[in-house]
Amino acid sequence: MLTYEELECFSRHKSTILVKKGENLMTEGNPVNGFYCVKNGKFKLTKLNSNGKDQIISYIKEGYIVGHRSLLCEEPAGLTVTAIEDSFACFVPKEDLMCTIKNNPSFALELLKNISHQLNEANCSIANMAQKNVKQRLAETLLFLEDLFGVDKNDYIDVILTREEIANTLGTATESVIRLLSGFKNDNLIKLKGKKILILDKQALKNISEGY
């Protein structure tokens, strides 16, 4: 996430594009010739596995940029970026990015900070994936989703995900997520209303995620 001014600078004069729910902004393995600023909406970032399952690596929302990593490495897209609701993004061509990096050292530093921060989060994810069991990871993910996307007027986490998408975030089976969510509900840690999830006991979920 960059500062408002930096994003403004890029998105001024740029055409904003609509990405409908389920559509891809970028596709893993495809060449990348610019990056995107998310103006509005929500996206999931996924990686395809040899067994054909998508692994959700992270989520982004308004104010986030995506695609810059591939540009900088001069590699094809490492992830597929898919809208999880109708969203708007604006495209910034590669040249604009490179030009700005070269002419504006403080922007380069800002970008370094941005990617460094993402790298730290990715490292934390690796440790969590490796050492936490599915229940711990689910608890953690629910807290993460509420923190990232906030809550709606009825206090439900403000993002609609299928159980399968949650499973693909945790790296587990859909049935396991369904069972665990039922368990959390029975223990009065969460409330469920279709796909909507409301966290009732944040502290308890935090404890579970840390193994207590």
Add this chain to the structure above:
Amino acid sequence: MLTYEELECFSRHKSTILVKKGENLMTEGNPVNGFYCVKNGKFKLTKLNSNGKDQIISYIKEGYIVGHRSLLCEEPAGLTVTAIEDSFACFVPKEDLMCTIKNNPSFALELLKNISHQLNEANCSIANMAQKNVKQRLAETLLFLEDLFGVDKNDYIDVILTREEIANTLGTATESVIRLLSGFKNDNLIKLKGKKILILDKQALKNISEGY
């Protein structure tokens, strides 16, 4: 990993320090006031878990830099960096890094590339951790270690790790690693000589790691 010239530039006039096997170059949570170039040797990068177990996030060797991510984020060290054999590294103070970034746009770009690359690798790790079973991850890790550290004169992977360290790389129990290594040995995929591991059938390991 940066280019030879860039590293030279930093390490000239810098004192090289000896880090003995088991000693830390940086410690998770501690403040960071510079970064290190590895001149010689091997290090593991670990993250402490709530259950007290170390998770090995990655490995580095000569030519790699470490600590720059925390510097750029202005955060405490996110990882502990421990020598896995007697090693040499040189310290570059924060000011030198910041100064170079500001005065040398192409260096900033190089650094962006470096961290972007690491972020991509971390994303791959997340997917692997989430979707592969222990056997697949072990096969992959053996191939990774040979690729990173190369082999000695007898073709054994040129790094000495305990079974526990391998387990902490995969995020599994030490006994599981021991059992699986025995299995690979019985299947003539690897040869074991104490802690030394020799890969006999690279293709078979690759197939296992991809789930065939």
Add this chain to the structure above:
DNA sequence: AATTATATATGATAAAAGTCATATTTTTTA
């Protein structure tokens, strides 16, 4: 070299998680 400590190895068992089957509910489409 003998002793101690640490690492490796292996079996037995338990716990966690995956898979398959099937029922029910919700959502989408015609």
Add this chain to the structure above:
DNA sequence: TAAAAAATATGACTTTTATCATATATAATT
């Protein structure tokens, strides 16, 4: 709105992995 499709839910069972116990081998220390 009805029919079809997709998602959720739950039980039964299997596989994977962790844990505990213990034996053996290797490395470190005195």
